[in-house]
């Protein structure tokens with residue numbers, strides 16, 4: 197069936213071993229198996245710059261209409277009309293062109309003052325503290341606020357929307373994600389949309405509601421409510437996590453290259469090229485997938501119609517045929533375009549926004565923290581089907597010494613009677629701390645959970661030996677039901693919370 | 709081969725040989741000419757291959773195409789003689805063409 201074999205070389209997109217550092221594997225693939233076939237998951241991969249460029253540009257052979265994520269392609273997940281990220285012409289052209297006007301570099305650059313303000317708001321409180329977290333404090337905050345501002349979604353409700361977007365793309369280490377029940381429309385946007393219909397503003401949601409275009413039947417019309425919802429979900433999904441990861445890599449890589457960081461500190465005109473080099477060196481999305489719509493060849497070997505193929509941007513960006521000393525991080529290298537924003541018809545619509553966000557973030561970081569070290573022991577690399585990067589990345593400024601970060605006490609109102617448990621839920625935004633106050637009553641219990649995001653009563657509290665379970669309904673803005681199942685061992689809790697349809701997050705807790 | 713000169717905003721000239729049939733954008737990108745980013749590689753969706761065409765060449769290169777017109781909105785400092793380099797196919801009679809670049813793409 198498949199003629200391509202790649203003896204000795206191996207890469208598995210789901211294996212955390214490669215996740216931590218995929219580059220040695222990419223380098224071997226590129227040299228020893230420029231067309232790689234992975235039999236376990238039945239997909240092809242190319243990693244040379246030239247091949248990635250060719251593949252991403254050839255939208256007749258390598259189509260997006262079956263998805264751009266390996267699991268979506270393999271599981272043959274139906275893709276609703278309007279998910280333009282996964283569309284081919286003519287629909288893609290039509291849908292994308294509706295958005296292009298909004299995302300011009302000119303308009304994005306005009307957002308700079310607001311982006312700066314978001315950075316200042318996130319970073320100012322941390323200046324005295326001697327430590328901060330690239331993800332929790334900045335990466336998970338600023339890009340989200342920017343996209344919220346663009347879309348017109350109020351700040352306080354952004355978190356849960358982000359949470360949904362992330363959960364949807366999350367994989368469990370070691371295995372592909374099951375996309376069979378994937379919902380492309382994010383819950384929680386409906387109420388804003390309906391509100392915007394009545395209260396037009398100058399945001400993107402309003403612009404989309406009013407935009408007229410000619411659809412595939414030749415009719416000139418406005419977008420339907422569902423189409424607008426889809427577009428917004430796509431933008432919220434595409435614009436957060438990626439830029440968040442760029443900020444994480446900025447922290448990690450510059451901490452490891454203090455000389456170059458100092459040069460940038462002293463000469464901020466180097467920031468744009470530093471961001472380009474960061475994007476090349478650690479692309480937040482290391483691969484882009486396509487479905488092979490007709491037989492094709494790479495390096496004289498056949499890739500049959502019906503295959504799934506990954507274009508390894510992370511490999512192409514370090515191709516020595518294109519970049520000298522590619523494994524070296526060097527902000528002074530001559531500008532050779534990287535492929536981090538993809539290439540061709542689907543190339544990143546938000547690249548101008550991502551670039552300005554990255555540049556402003558670095559500038560504002562340097563304004564407050566000329567130097568930092570990263571605490572890799574307490575950092576965590578995330579694993580999703582689309583992005584690779586830090587889920588949490590604590591850092592400390594040298595003067596403060598390597599003080600071990602102490603978990604901040606959650607802001608809870610002084611608790612009434614009952615047991616109290618401090619719990620940490622490992623969410624994609626990083627660990628979320630909460631305090632549960634509970635009162636046992638035979639096989640059941642009542643109580644509430646307080647977290648920095650607010651408090652909620654719990655329901656359906658059950659006790660079965662050392663097993664506890666309860667439910668907490670979060671209502672704003674999306675109605676998500678969190679179902680907890682934990683095991684108590686003395687003064688500790690371990691278990692998980694199921695977050696609606698978005699999968700499980702691990703939970704640990706201790707009695708306080 | 710035809711000779712094309714790309715002049716950056718700061719005035720530096722890059723002279724490259726381009727094979728007819730390719731695009732003005734490819735000529736720059738394949739030769740790593742700075743100042744033409746061409747992020748989308750000629751799909752005409754990014755507007756980062758913006759160049760200015762000198763008056764004596766304008767008529768010969770023709771007008772912007774319809775999709776080009778839509779995409780050029782992406783570019784800054786668009787002038788009457790602005791074109792997207794990926795939408796210009798190099799032909800034999802373009803030997804000696806000189807194009808100028810905007811300050812930013």
Ligand code: HEM
Pocket residue numbers: 260264280281282292343430431432434435436438439442479480481484485536537538539541542543544545546547549550
């Ligand atoms: C560092 C940050 C970012 C990276 C690395 C990145 C990367 C990418 C890549 C590789 C693609 C191509 C996918 C494919 O070919 O299948 C893409 C497409 C896209 N990106 Fe980004 N992106 C980033 C930030 C953003 C931002 C801030 C937005 C805006 C809200 C955005 C919106 C989009 C959209 C809408 C598409 C789909 C374009 C299409 O299919 O025509 N991205 N991005």
Ligand code: FES
Pocket residue numbers: 733746747748749750751752753754755756757779792793794795
């Ligand atoms: S290269 Fe993107 S528009 Fe010309």
